[in-house]
Amino acid sequence: MHEQPPPSEAADALAEIRQRHEQVLEQSLTPNWFWWVVGLLVVGFSTAVDTEDGLAIGIGTTVFVLGLCAAVGVVVVRSLHAQPRSELLGxxxxxxxxxxxxxxLAVTLPVSLVLGALDTPHAATWGSLVCAVLMIVGGPILxxxxxxxxxDRVTKGSR
Known part of the structure; x- marks a missing residue:
């Protein structure tokens, strides 16, 4: 026959399980630094486009693409070690x-278009700054x- 563990041991075991679930979820989420990197890359790319200089646009595009690929690659590789069940996201x-x-997009595009229509210098850069702020602030909140x-889904599923 199996003996029931004492309540304190059962509580400790459940706390350990919850902690491990949290670790897996944390590894699978987009880290805060990612939002900063993408925001800064967008601003850098837009600034290059605003110069209207072919060489600057080429360099800006290359930095944007390589930087974004590197950031996404790091996030993907990091999350490969911890993949929660897909139904947890739902x-x-x-x-x-x-x-x-x-x-x-609903905020950034109109801001950029209005600034462009008003002939604001560096309209794309200003619009991308709005995008960067939204990503840097909103990404971690998301x-x-x-x-x-x-x-919550882990907890409900374990009941």
């Missing part, structure tokens, strides 16, 4: 991500929400 996690992307959603 619609409740996917909708905020899609909403975030749409919100950034990841906290996604993390919370996934942890």
């Amino acid at each position: 619609t409740a996690g996917a909708l905020p991500i899609a909403g975030f992307v749409l919100a950034v 990841m906290r929400r996604v993390r919370s959603t996934m942890l």
Whole structure:
């Protein structure tokens, strides 16, 4: 016969399981530094485009593409070691991500277009600065929400 563990041991075991779930989820989420890198790359690329100089645009495009590939590569490799079940994200996690992307575009594109229509110097750069701020501030908030959603699903699934 199996003996029931004492309540304190059971509580410790459950706390350990929750901690390991949190570690897996943390490894699978986009880290805060990523939002900074992408925001800065967007600003750098837009600044290069605003120069209207072919060489600057070529260099800016190359730095943007290589930088973005490197950042995404690091995030992907980092997350390969910890892949939570796909149902943990679900619609409740996917909708905020899609909403975030749409919100950034819904703010950034009109700002850039209006600034361009007003003949504002460096309109693309100013618009990309808005994009960068939204990503740098909003990205970590989004990841906290996604993390919370996934942890809630882990907890509900373990009941």
